[in-house]
Amino acid sequence: MPDCFEKFEQNVPGPYYVTKACIGCSLCSEIAPDNFRASADPESAADNNYVCKQPSTEAEELLCREAMESCPADAIRNDGEK
Secondary structure (H helix, E strand, O other), X not given: OOOOOOEOOOOOOOOEEEEOOOOOOOHHHHHOOOOEEEEEOOXXXXXXXXXXXXXXXXXXXXXXXXXXHHOOOOOEEEOOOO
């Protein structure tokens, strides 16, 4: 069983990432559609979400933070890297 805090490989490098705790609800991609995407993992029966673009504006940063705080699975993380 994978570590639920392990990052999905699809995440682009940067401070925000989605972990394998993701339940595939897609709330993050609804809140910040320019930064999060849903992806069907062919190795798994479940869908997951991932960071497709790190925030590059203050508005995107605020939306990514909102997505992280709203995530019902607590699967979105920010490790503070730039």
